[in-house]
Amino acid sequence: MKRKIFLIALVALISIASMSFGALAATQLETIQAYLNKGLRFEVNGKAWTPKDDGGNVIYPITYNNTTYLPVRYVAEAVGLEVGWDAGTQTVILGKGSGQAGQTGTNTGVGQSRSNPAPIGTEVPFAVNDILLGEVTGSIKVEEVIRGEEAWARIGQANMFNDEPREGFEYILAKIYVKVNSIEKEGAQYAISSVSFKLVSGEGKDYETLFVVEPDPVLEANLYAGASHSGWAAFQVAKTDPNPLITFGRKYDGTGGLWFKTTK
Numbered sequence: 001m002k003r004k005i006f007l008i009a010l011v012a013l014i015s016i017a018s019m020s021f022g023a024l025a026a027t028q029l030e031t032i033q034a035y036l037n038k039g040l041r042f043e044v045n046g047k048a049w050t051p052k053d054d055g056g057n058v059i060y061p062i063t064y065n066n067t068t069y070l071p072v073r074y075v076a077e078a079v080g081l082e083v084g085w086d087a088g089t090q091t092v093i094l095g096k097g098s099g100q101a102g103q104t105g106t107n108t109g110v111g112q113s114r115s116n117p118a119p120i121g122t123e124v125p126f127a128v129n130d131i132l133l134g135e136v137t138g139s140i141k142v143e144e145v146i147r148g149e150e151a152w153a154r155i156g157q158a159n160m161f162n163d164e165p166r167e168g169f170e171y172i173l174a175k176i177y178v179k180v181n182s183i184e185k186e187g188a189q190y191a192i193s194s195v196s197f198k199l200v201s202g203e204g205k206d207y208e209t210l211f212v213v214e215p216d217p218v219l220e221a222n223l224y225a226g227a228s229h230s231g232w233a234a235f236q237v238a239k240t241d242p243n244p245l246i247t248f249g250r251k252y253d254g255t256g257g258l259w260f261k262t263t264k
Contacts, residue, residue, distance in 0.1 A: 034064035051075070053255060059182045114200070117245050117259040120145060123177070124258050128249050133182025140248060142260040143230060144175040147237070155234055159213035165236050172199065172262060174246055176219050179228035189222040194233035198250075199262075202243040210234055 037062050042049045051070055060114040062069040111118030118124045124143040130136050148152065155162050165171050194214060199207040212218045212234050219231030237244050238252035243263055250257035 032064060034062045034069075036060045037063040037068065040068065040159070044170055079081045091208060111258050111260060114245065114247070114259050116205070117261045118142070118260050120264055122260075124260075126249055130190070132185070133188050133190060135182075136180065136184070136190050138178065138180040138190075140179075140258055140260075141177050142174050142246060142262070143177050145262045146173040147171070147262070148205055148220060151234075154215045154232075158215040162212045168239055169236045170239050172237050172244070173215070173233070174233050174260075174262065175230060176246075177228065177230040178219075178221075180223040180225055183225050189224050191222050192229065193220040194218070196230075196248060197233050198247050199235035199237060200245045200247055201238065201241050202245070203241075207237060207244070210236055 009098070028172060040061050041192075042051065052061055052062075058069060109116055110122060111124030118141070120142050121137045125137070125139045127135060127137045148170050151173040152165060155171055156164075174197075176197065180190050183190055195209060198209070201207065214232040214234045215228075217231040219229070219233045221227075221229035223229060233246075235244075235246075243261070246260040246261075246262060249256045
């Protein structure tokens with residue numbers, strides 16, 4: 001019975017619209033009446049398991065027509081199955097998929113969560129809903145990361161008024177590539193800059209946003225659909241923090257978004 005519940009949850013929830021990868025097209029949604037079921041317990045491979053989101057909040061299953069549902073992403077990860085999301089075709093991808101996962105991260109879930117950040121050089125697709133532009137889709141990758149004395153040397157040369165890092169901190173320079181594939185508002189441009197990205201400590205705390213002049217090329221551009229840009233973004237990080245992460249496009253509560261490593 002326990003195994004049956006998991007199989008149902010894994011396969012059937014592809015139709016649930018609350019996946020973290022993005023919403024299904026509005027024309028495909030249908031209103032139903034379902035219930036949060038807080039009385040169920042779960043086991044994975046003989047061990048107790050509690051589904052939680054990236055923020056550590058418990059995810060309760062939904063019961064609908066005597067069937068139990070959980071977000072496909074968390075169930076798949078719990079049983080060791082890779083899961084991805086193709087925004088262009090509105091497809092949930094379980095397992096390796098047919099794409100070049102090692103290069104793009106599209107079919108593996110790489111870069112889609114804080115627990116699974118994309119390595120340097122790995123391109124990750126994004127889809128954001130802009131209040132003025134509607135849905136914007138594209139891809140992002142961190143091409144190169146420079147840290148410490150070399151980063152400060154480049155920042156110091158970029159502008160004589162740039163401040164030295166404060167006590168106990170050092171600079172990180174990340175060269176970030178952004179490509180825009182589509183913009184819902186016809187004829188519009190999508191603005192990208194270093195402030196679109198945030199540095200998060202290895203312990204999970206946001207670092208302050210910096211206001212410095214970065215070396216050329218600067219990560220600042222207005223892109224039409226089909227255009228791309230690559231430039232430097234600067235951050236300050238505690239010297240004792242070996243593995244901070246760069247994030248983009250999170251929700252107001254810190255969930256979702258894309259996540260990238262700063263070390264190889």
